[in-house]
Amino acid sequence: MVNLEKIISLCKRRGFITPSSEMYGGFESGYDYGFLGVLLKNNIKQSWWNEMIQYRDDIVGVDASILMSPKVWEASGHLSAGFTDPLVECKKCHHRFRRDHLENNKCPDCGGELTKEKKFNLMMKTFVGSVEDKADTIYLRGETAQGIYMNYPFMRDAMRMKIPFGIAQIGKAFRNEITPRYFIFKTREFEQMEMQYFVVPDEKKKEKIFNYWKEERMKWYLDLGIKKEDLRFKEHAKNELAHYAKKAVDVEYKFPWGWDEIEGIHDRGDWDLSNHGKHSGHDLSYYDEKTKKKFIPHIIETSAGVDRGVLVFLLNAYDEITGGRTTTTEAQKEAEVVLRLSNKIAPIKTAILPLAKNKEDITKKARQVYDLLKSHWMCQYDEAGSIGRRYRRQDEIGTPYCITIDFDSLDKNDVTVRDRDTMKQERIKIDELVDYLKDKLQ
Amino acid sequence: MVNLEKIISLCKRRGFITPSSEMYGGFESGYDYGFLGVLLKNNIKQSWWNEMIQYRDDIVGVDASILMSPKVWEASGHLSAGFTDPLVECKKCHHRFRRDHLENNKCPDCGGELTKEKKFNLMMKTFVGSVEDKADTIYLRGETAQGIYMNYPFMRDAMRMKIPFGIAQIGKAFRNEITPRYFIFKTREFEQMEMQYFVVPDEKKKEKIFNYWKEERMKWYLDLGIKKEDLRFKEHAKNELAHYAKKAVDVEYKFPWGWDEIEGIHDRGDWDLSNHGKHSGHDLSYYDEKTKKKFIPHIIETSAGVDRGVLVFLLNAYDEITGGRTTTTEAQKEAEVVLRLSNKIAPIKTAILPLAKNKEDITKKARQVYDLLKSHWMCQYDEAGSIGRRYRRQDEIGTPYCITIDFDSLDKNDVTVRDRDTMKQERIKIDELVDYLKDKLQ
Numbered sequence: 107m108v109n110l111e112k113i114i115s116l117c118k119r120r121g122f123i124t125p126s127s128e129m130y131g132g133f134e135s136g137y138d139y140g141f142l143g144v145l146l147k148n149n150i151k152q153s154w155w156n157e158m159i160q161y162r163d164d165i166v167g168v169d170a171s172i173l174m175s176p177k178v179w180e181a182s183g184h185l186s187a188g189f190t191d192p193l194v195e196c197k198k199c200h201h202r203f204r205r206d207h208l209e210n211n212k213c214p215d216c217g218g219e220l221t222k223e224k225k226f227n228l229m230m231k232t233f234v235g236s237v238e239d240k241a242d243t244i245y246l247r248g249e250t251a252q253g254i255y256m257n258y259p260f261m262r263d264a265m266r267m268k269i270p271f272g273i274a275q276i277g278k279a280f281r282n283e284i285t286p287r288y289f290i291f292k293t294r295e296f297e298q299m300e301m302q303y304f305v306v307p308d309e310k311k312k313e314k315i316f317n318y319w320k321e322e323r324m325k326w327y328l329d330l331g332i333k334k335e336d337l338r339f340k341e342h343a344k345n346e347l348a349h350y351a352k353k354a355v356d357v358e359y360k361f362p363w364g365w366d367e368i369e370g371i372h373d374r375g376d377w378d379l380s381n382h383g384k385h386s387g388h389d390l391s392y393y394d395e396k397t398k399k400k401f402i403p404h405i406i407e408t409s410a411g412v413d414r415g416v417l418v419f420l421l422n423a424y425d426e427i428t429g430g431r432t433t434t435t436e437a438q439k440e441a442e443v444v445l446r447l448s449n450k451i452a453p454i455k456t457a458i459l460p461l462a463k464n465k466e467d468i469t470k471k472a473r474q475v476y477d478l479l480k481s482h483w484m485c486q487y488d489e490a491g492s493i494g495r496r497y498r499r500q501d502e503i504g505t506p507y508c509i510t511i512d513f514d515s516l517d518k519n520d521v522t523v524r525d526r527d528t529m530k531q532e533r534i535k536i537d538e539l540v541d542y543l544k545d546k547l548q
Numbered sequence: 549m550v551n552l553e554k555i556i557s558l559c560k561r562r563g564f565i566t567p568s569s570e571m572y573g574g575f576e577s578g579y580d581y582g583f584l585g586v587l588l589k590n591n592i593k594q595s596w597w598n599e600m601i602q603y604r605d606d607i608v609g610v611d612a613s614i615l616m617s618p619k620v621w622e623a624s625g626h627l628s629a630g631f632t633d634p635l636v637e638c639k640k641c642h643h644r645f646r647r648d649h650l651e652n653n654k655c656p657d658c659g660g661e662l663t664k665e666k667k668f669n670l671m672m673k674t675f676v677g678s679v680e681d682k683a684d685t686i687y688l689r690g691e692t693a694q695g696i697y698m699n700y701p702f703m704r705d706a707m708r709m710k711i712p713f714g715i716a717q718i719g720k721a722f723r724n725e726i727t728p729r730y731f732i733f734k735t736r737e738f739e740q741m742e743m744q745y746f747v748v749p750d751e752k753k754k755e756k757i758f759n760y761w762k763e764e765r766m767k768w769y770l771d772l773g774i775k776k777e778d779l780r781f782k783e784h785a786k787n788e789l790a791h792y793a794k795k796a797v798d799v800e801y802k803f804p805w806g807w808d809e810i811e812g813i814h815d816r817g818d819w820d821l822s823n824h825g826k827h828s829g830h831d832l833s834y835y836d837e838k839t840k841k842k843f844i845p846h847i848i849e850t851s852a853g854v855d856r857g858v859l860v861f862l863l864n865a866y867d868e869i870t871g872g873r874t875t876t877t878e879a880q881k882e883a884e885v886v887l888r889l890s891n892k893i894a895p896i897k898t899a900i901l902p903l904a905k906n907k908e909d910i911t912k913k914a915r916q917v918y919d920l921l922k923s924h925w926m927c928q929y930d931e932a933g934s935i936g937r938r939y940r941r942q943d944e945i946g947t948p949y950c951i952t953i954d955f956d957s958l959d960k961n962d963v964t965v966r967d968r969d970t971m972k973q974e975r976i977k978i979d980e981l982v983d984y985l986k987d988k989l990q
Contacts, residue, residue, distance in 0.1 A: 118702075118706070119706065120706055121608075121702065121703060121706030121707045124699075124702050126612065126613040126615070126616055126617070126698070127613075127616045127617035127619070127620055127698055128698065128702070129698055129701065129824060129828045129830050130617040130619040130620065130827075130828050131617075132617075133613070133615070133616060133617040135613065135615040135676055135686075136613035136614075136615055137613065138610060138611070138612040138613055138695065138698065138699055138702075139610060139611040139612070140608075140610055140699060140702055140703060140706060140707070141608035141609055141610060141703060141707055143610075143611070144609050144610055144611040145609070147611065160922060160926055161922055161923065163918075163922075163928075163929055166563075166582075166583035167583055167586050167587070168580060168581060168582055168583060168585075168586055169580070169581040169585070169586040169589065170568065170580040170581070171568040171569075171575070171577065171578035171579065171580055171737050172578075172720060172737055173568070173575070173577040173578060173722070173736065173737050174568055174569045174575060175568070175569035175572040175573075175574075175575040177569070177572045178569055178572065230674050230675070230676070231674060231675060232672050232673060232674045232688065233672070233673060233724075234577055234672070234724060234736060235724075244577075246674065246688075253580065256568070256569055256570065256571055256580065257566070257580055257582060259571065260560075260563065260566050260570070260580075260582055261563060261582060261583060264560070264561065264562055264563030264582060265563045265582070265583055266932070278614060278720070280615075282675075282676060282677075294615065294676060295613050295614055295615050382571060385572075386571045386572050388571050476605075480602060480603055480605075481603065484602055486605075487605055490708070
C-alpha cells in the first residue's frame, strides 16, 4: 500500500522534508527538514540518547568536530582503497554509476560503452588556512566514530570510565556518494547515531556483548512501534566486511525496494585504537585495576542512520483509510492518511481545536488549554476549517491526541480528548488534563 | 578572579571540552565537547528551542542541510567582497593576520614587513560529484540563516504561517577564519541558533519588532543567570554593518579580554528574499489576506552563537572559594571551584552518593534512588572517595543537588538533599523525592 512516492508527497505537503535548496531546483546532496520533520527527527534522536546514555551509567556522550586533523583519516584507513566505490562512466552520455550496482557492461541510460572501473574515494575535501594554494587539505568526517576514538582517552580519564564502557555521539557525516538515492535513505550529507563500546579483548566475552547489543538495538526499533515482520538481522560474509570490521550484522528493514540496512553492529577489534596509537604515538591502552592487565580495548560499534530511521518510522506509520473516517460527506471516497507514529516520536503531541472559531469564550478557553499544555510538550493550536477537516490534518501528521473545546467546556471546565488510533473520545476535566495526558504520552 | 585559562583547565580536567583531534596535537578549527560539555550545550540549545519555538505559536523550527546549492551563496552575496576579511602576511616569518586587528605595519610576531592587504573570502569550499576535476565546487554554509530562507516558501505554505512569523534553526556553520581565538569563542567550525522573523515592510512596525526581540533575547541570558552588569547592547555604526544589514545591535558580554559579541539582532530588510527571488525566478512575496497586499517580507534576525553561549555560561558560573568549604582538613588552603550554573542548564541535575561504599544495603538503596531519578533527568552515581571529595567533584561541574544515602535512610526510607549554593541539607522521603526535585529544577 505505502510506497516511497506517497511518503515523499506527504513530507512535502505537510512540512516534513523537502530537497535541499529546492528554490534553485534542488540539490542532491541532502534534504531539509521542515518543522514537522525536525520535530520527528529530534524525538528519534532524543529517544536514542535516553536509551543509550541517560538511562544507563556505562555510556557517556560526546559531540566532536566535523573537521578533524587529516591524520585521523590517514590512520583510520579512510583515505586508502578501503573507503572507495568502484566508479564507471558512460563514454557516450557521461552518466556515472557504481560498477557493483550494474549488471551489464553497457550504460543503463543510453546503452553506451562504459569506462574502466576506477576506485573513487568517498571522503569530501575542504581547505583550511588563509591562503588557498598553501592551505591544508582536510576532510569532512566520513563517520562520527573517529570523533569518538579521539575522545576515548579524554573520557576514559576525565569521566573515570571502567571497561566495559561506551561513548556515544549523534552528528553529521559526509560521503561523496556516486549515486544518492531513495529519498533520505542515501544522501551525501547524513546524520549518524553511533556508539562505541570498549571491551576486554576476549573472544568469548566479546561475542556475548556483541549479541547483547544486537538484541538491544533491535528492541529499540520494536519499542518505537516498527512491525516485527519488517525487521531482520543480516550477517555480512567475510568478503563483504568494511576495512575496519572483523564481524558485522546489519539490522535490515523491508523497504518498498526490498530489504536494506538501517543500522550496523560491528566488531571493529583493535583496528582503530591500534592505528591511532601507532600514528599518534600516544598510549591508548587501558589499565584494568581489577585484573592488573593493560591492553588495547576492542570495540563493538552500533551505528544507526538518523535519516534512515526517520524514513523507516514514516513508512511504518503510514496508513490509508478509505470510506470516510472522519467525515461522511464529500471526503467519503478520498483516502484519508493516518500516520500511526508512536507517541514518543510523534512531532505534535496534542492539537487544541476550539469547536467554534468566532465565539470568543470558546477560543479564549482553547488558548488557555494551549498555554497550559505547551510548557509540557509540543502542541498545535488550530481553529481553521471544519472539525472533521482539522482531525484529518492532525491524523495525517500523526498527532496522538486532539483536544476539542466546545460550549459545554465553558460551564464544566472540561475538554474532549480524541485518540488518533481508536478514535474514542473522552471528556476530561481541565484540572486533570496534564496528568491524564502525561500518563498516556509516556 | 576567573580568567580564560581557568575555564580551559576546568573544561579539560572534568570532561567538558578539549581541542579537536588532541591526540594529534590538536586542530585549530574547532573543539570537541566531552560528556559534560555536550550535556551543557544540549541544555542551552533546548532552552533556546523551548523559548523560541515550543512556547510560542508564531515560530517554527527547521533543520536545513549544511551543503547547499552554490547558487544560494551567489545570491546572498557571501561569495563576493562583502564576506571577506582583510588578510596580510609577514614577508619574513609568514605568519598571517587580519589587517584590522593590527595597529602597525610591522609584524607583531617578528617585526617583519607585511604584504599588501588582500580580500580573503571566508566561505569553505568542497566538491561534490564523482570525478574530481569535473566536480562541482560547493560551500559549507557560512551561516544557518540561508537555510532558513530556502525553507521560507515551504514553511509559509505547508505550515500556513501568517505574518509576522518566524523560522528558527540550530546548526553548524563554517568560516575560514584567519585567526581563530579565545578558546571556543571564535572557531572555524561553530554552531548557531538563528531565528528569522518575517515582517511587514513598514519602518515603524519594524522598529517595534526589532526592539521587542532585543529585549526578548537579553531576557533569555538574564533568566539563565547571566549577571546583568556583564551584559550590554551595542549598536553598529553604519560603516560597520554586514553587507546584508540595515541595522544591527549586538548583545555583548564582558569577557576576560573585554566586551565582545555573543548575539546579533539584525534588520536584514528585504536583502535576502529579494536576491533569492531574482536569482531563482521564484515569487517569494507574501500575500496578506487581511490587507489584500502582496509584498516581499522584511526580516528581523536574532543570531546567537551556541559555543559563545557555552563559554559565557561557564565564565558567569565560575566561582572559587578558599578556606575549606566542603572539608576542613587538607583542602583548607586549596581553592574550591563551584560552578553556579542555572538548574536549567546544569549538565547533571542530581548526583547520588551512598555514604558507605562497602555496605551493600546502602549501595543497593542508592542504586534504587538512581534508577528512580534517571528516567526524569540526567543523574550521576558516585561512590568513590570521601563524601567531602565527592561534594567537591559535583560542585565543580555545577550539579545543583547531591543526594546522600546513609544508614538512617534504610529505616526511614529517606535521603539527604544538599543544595549546591546554600549548602543546606534537607531530609526528604524517597516517595516524595521526584516531586520535591521537579519543583526545584523547574
